[in-house]
Amino acid sequence: MPSSARSGARSHSFTWLDVFTETPLAGNGLAVVHDADGVDEETMLRFARETRLSETTFVQSPTVSGADYRNRIWTVTKEVPFAGHPSLGTAVAVARSRGEREARYVQQTGVGLQPVDVRLERERWFASVLQERAEFGAELDAGPVMAAVGLEASDAERTLPPQVVSTGLPALIAAVSEEAAVSRAAPNPESIDALQGEDSFNLYLCWCDPARGRARARMFNPSLGPGEDPATGSAAGPLCAYLAQRMGCTRLEISQGAEMGRPSRLLAELEGDRVRVGGGVVPVIDGRVRLNLG
Secondary structure, three states, rough: OOOOHHOOOEEEEEEEEOOOOOOOOOOEEEEEEOOOOOHHHHHHHHHHHHHHOOOEEEEEOOOOOOOOEEEEEOOOOOOOOEEEEHHHHHHHHHHHOOOOOOOEEEEEOOEEEEEEEEEEOOEEEEEEEEEEOOOOEEEHHHHHHHHHHOOOHHHOOOOOOOOEEOOEEEEEEEEEEEHHHHHOOOHHHHHHHHOOOOOOEEEEEEEEEOOOOOOEEEEOOOOOOEEEEEEHHHHHHHHHHHHHHHHHHOEEEEEEOOOOOOEEEEEEEEEEEEEEEEEEEEEEEEEEEEEOOO
């Protein structure tokens, strides 16, 4: 008898996907562990650290009515209540495991229930999630915000002041006046921590062209392993809601991740009073992982 069987180890189906891209090894990587009802939180965190990705998810049975599955989302330091690319990638992983080429699921996360649509067309997956209603928080002074990412106060877009917005996870929208400033940014983790204080948020530095419905962005958060994220769906939603309120822009195509060598494309569109965020999803690895060795 194998030693893993004697020790009571249980193996789980495991999927690795790249999200917000149609090209393998681009976008934002995600690891998904299936049938994870018996996986304890300490093991979830340890496995998330093992993958070294921005997020790792664990699919569990729902604990509230109306949900198809529960999506537990972990960074390398903690569980988070909601995230964008884990919502899309997990839904595609679930659809593939169920043999479904097109589906509409309702996922349960720490902030509630979100509808997620997935479809497979010409061997390409696309997914989108309807995020929570936008909550608009505090406006911050542009000088310290720009300084925290190595820019000058004059780099800020004067008509778009920095503001914390959440559609499930808070993001500090920090707009610059010139596209080149996005690439010039050099984040200072201590300064970003000081901006956050007791309130955790992702700093979403962006250049926006509302008239053409496009933007370019980078996301910084010292709590992430690399400190930067190549594609941030949980910030794309707040950015779309922010521009809709201030500029009347209700649809946005966002490029992100080029500076990390992980080019990404995120689509965000206002749908009623909520934002739907979508993009391509590419499965990369299917396998099994042994957890809870005892």
